[in-house]
Amino acid sequence: MAGDVDSPRLEDEEEDDTDWMSREEQGEQTAIPGHQAAPSFSRQWTKSDTASKRVIVHLDMDCFYAQVEMIRNPELRDKPLGIQQKSLLVTCNYVARKCGVSKCMSIKEAKEKFPQLVLVSGEDLTHYREMSYKVTELLEEFGVKVERLGFDENFVDITELVDKKLQQQQNVGILEVSGHVYNNQTVNCSDWTHRRLVAGSHVAADIRAAVHSRLGLTGCAGIACNKVLSKLVSGTFKPNQQTVLFPESINHLINSLNHVKRIPGIGYKTAQRLEGLGLSSVCALQSCPVTVLEKEFGSPMAHRIQQLSRGEDYSPVTPSGPPQSLSEEDSFKKCSTVSEVKLKIEELLRSLLKRLHVDGRSPHTLRLTLRQSSPINRYFNRESRQCPIPKNVIQNPNSEDSFSVLIELLMKLFEKMIDVKSSFHLTLLNVCFSNLKPAQHSNSSRNSIGFYLTQKKLPSTEACQICKDPEVQAEEDPEDTNPSTNVCSVETDHTASLSLPDHIDMDVFSQLPEDIKKEILSSPQTSTIHKSSKSPTPSMCPKGIQNFFRKVSARNPQSSCTAGSSSATEIPEQHPQTMMDSGCTRLSVELTQQSSCKDNESGSSGNDTPCTSSSVCMLGNKQINQCHDTDMDCVESGDSGSASYFPRGVDMNVFSQLPEELQKELMVDWKHKKLTPKIPAMKSQEKVKNTRGQRPNSSAKPNNLLKYFKPG
DNA sequence: CCGGGGGGTT
DNA sequence: AACCCCC
Numbered sequence: 001m002a003g004d005v006d007s008p009r010l011e012d013e014e015e016d017d018t019d020w021m022s023r024e025e026q027g028e029q030t031a032i033p034g035h036q037a038a039p040s041f042s043r044q045w046t047k048s049d050t051a052s053k054r055v056i057v058h059l060d061m062d063c064f065y066a067q068v069e070m071i072r073n074p075e076l077r078d079k080p081l082g083i084q085q086k087s088l089l090v091t092c093n094y095v096a097r098k099c100g101v102s103k104c105m106s107i108k109e110a111k112e113k114f115p116q117l118v119l120v121s122g123e124d125l126t127h128y129r130e131m132s133y134k135v136t137e138l139l140e141e142f143g144v145k146v147e148r149l150g151f152d153e154n155f156v157d158i159t160e161l162v163d164k165k166l167q168q169q170q171n172v173g174i175l176e177v178s179g180h181v182y183n184n185q186t187v188n189c190s191d192w193t194h195r196r197l198v199a200g201s202h203v204a205a206d207i208r209a210a211v212h213s214r215l216g217l218t219g220c221a222g223i224a225c226n227k228v229l230s231k232l233v234s235g236t237f238k239p240n241q242q243t244v245l246f247p248e249s250i251n252h253l254i255n256s257l258n259h260v261k262r263i264p265g266i267g268y269k270t271a272q273r274l275e276g277l278g279l280s281s282v283c284a285l286q287s288c289p290v291t292v293l294e295k296e297f298g299s300p301m302a303h304r305i306q307q308l309s310r311g312e313d314y315s316p317v318t319p320s321g322p323p324q325s326l327s328e329e330d331s332f333k334k335c336s337t338v339s340e341v342k343l344k345i346e347e348l349l350r351s352l353l354k355r356l357h358v359d360g361r362s363p364h365t366l367r368l369t370l371r372q373s374s375p376i377n378r379y380f381n382r383e384s385r386q387c388p389i390p391k392n393v394i395q396n397p398n399s400e401d402s403f404s405v406l407i408e409l410l411m412k413l414f415e416k417m418i419d420v421k422s423s424f425h426l427t428l429l430n431v432c433f434s435n436l437k438p439a440q441h442s443n444s445s446r447n448s449i450g451f452y453l454t455q456k457k458l459p460s461t462e463a464c465q466i467c468k469d470p471e472v473q474a475e476e477d478p479e480d481t482n483p484s485t486n487v488c489s490v491e492t493d494h495t496a497s498l499s500l501p502d503h504i505d506m507d508v509f510s511q512l513p514e515d516i517k518k519e520i521l522s523s524p525q526t527s528t529i530h531k532s533s534k535s536p537t538p539s540m541c542p543k544g545i546q547n548f549f550r551k552v553s554a555r556n557p558q559s560s561c562t563a564g565s566s567s568a569t570e571i572p573e574q575h576p577q578t579m580m581d582s583g584c585t586r587l588s589v590e591l592t593q594q595s596s597c598k599d600n601e602s603g604s605s606g607n608d609t610p611c612t613s614s615s616v617c618m619l620g621n622k623q624i625n626q627c628h629d630t631d632m633d634c635v636e637s638g639d640s641g642s643a644s645y646f647p648r649g650v651d652m653n654v655f656s657q658l659p660e661e662l663q664k665e666l667m668v669d670w671k672h673k674k675l676t677p678k679i680p681a682m683k684s685q686e687k688v689k690n691t692r693g694q695r696p697n698s699s700a701k702p703n704n705l706l707k708y709f710k711p712g
Numbered sequence: 713c714c715g716g717g718g719g720g721t722t
Numbered sequence: 723a724a725c726c727c728c729c
Contacts, residue, residue, distance in 0.1 A: 085716070086714075125716060128717095148719090150718070268713095324718085331716085
């Protein structure tokens, strides 16, 4: 599409330090071999960054919040439902839309239009967030890269799936499109690109079917050769339908946009600036001399937006992984005393700490954001201050002490922005935990085979996201030397690994596959990888594993935990000196049984998780809680309920060689939610259309990991 | 231009 | 820490 390659003027001359993305994305294409001069971050994606023939799906859930509420309360199904946040109607179901209600109306207006509108408060995002991640995780089960965009949209790169499909069906010309074709274009059976997109439409249909049968959600999909186009085309047929875009109609699609603002990637500010240049139509932007744009926006941005205006988008689908920050906010009409502020902040902090506990990672940064009401310029007057979180709080965020320490910190941050001696008028407060790193574990639970699972390599200057050990890490706190955590010193000396720590059962070790034993006992670079998993079902195979790798490598280009593509040639070589550099390879799977509870219903041990029984599993440095909620299928019980998120730092080379059962155990998602809920709404009204995965009675199953450990 | 998020870059 | 983007 858009044939001309026209290598962009290279005006960017920053050093070529991170070339990681192009390696992963460019596939076999070797255009412009000479210069990959890649500026590290604000780089423009060029054609050489992505294989030219991708198939991208944009999946957009229909009125997401409303759907979630309708699942929570099926009685709302056929009522006109609106979701309310403060005085705004953020979304509404399609019953309501028929009645003239629409998104982003004020509550007042909506009620005027349709007084019988049923309103549900949507200020607490918990349920939406949970469902949102279930969708993403489900998509990842297809073994593809998934990028989240907000709570209700996902990009999925299905290129590999399409390739496989085409290989399988060889010349069997099933060329019926699933769903709509944009602009009613005719399919050209002899066109390869058409065939791939047609195959993509079937994958997209499978995906939507899975999301519907497993989660009870409907949505729209757009299938195209890149992200912008897939996103633009996904909305053409609105509720619960899908549309594929063939290259010949790209111009039709992009030119159907009335304003540059409508192009995803061009936001309010950029659109304003473009208008200032007299460029408000897509057409005008397309034909504007780049130099003009460069003057206004700088070169990278200039090229970016002009490419977008032509429907070109070389940016890869970047796996999102777990959130990089957790925040809670509240807005209000007025808040003008310190005690009020403190109360609000306490509230926000309390719920944040709950979420944090579930998440399992530790935040190293705390931020307070506020918005002051100002007569002029009433929007965008947000300010924030942030500070590091003290070590003791990081280690034990849920203690009584930590709470008050955090509150004190927040109030200090507050006073950095607001002179409490003068009067003030706030309309919003936000508390945010960021810089999330795997939790440190305390001594007692540290030893197990898991000990070997995480992989560490520390770039000398930067803290490794994967390894959290303070001794090794060039942490922001230089004197953060906690003598009690001695993990790395042991591991750094490789021979030390040979003597298994006390807590490890030799029986466990002996049950490991030979490969792993070897790997544990030998240097990391000897490791071999084989895609062991004979996937039980082609499309549902828990290949999210590989995905994890992409996440790590995408986020931590410098870490040694790259790799993860399925092709053996792309396995990253591990540097021999890794060990000497204080890195080490370890497989870290620690498990402690929190109590022998299987029927222990009181659950809420210490906190408010809805568990009826639970166990805690340490993966790498991250604690994972496995909880067995009565309403949910257990992780180890379902064939399809594989989690897709792994703590950073799991060595997939090792992981893939573990016995399948053990793998399943490990695939607990990071926020210890079960993946496949039984949907109440569906149980009651629909017959079980759960085609796959009759799960073999969850509760009876023992925790398979246990057999790898000593009873005590 | 108003909600409660999330992402990224300088 | 401010600014941009997205929903």
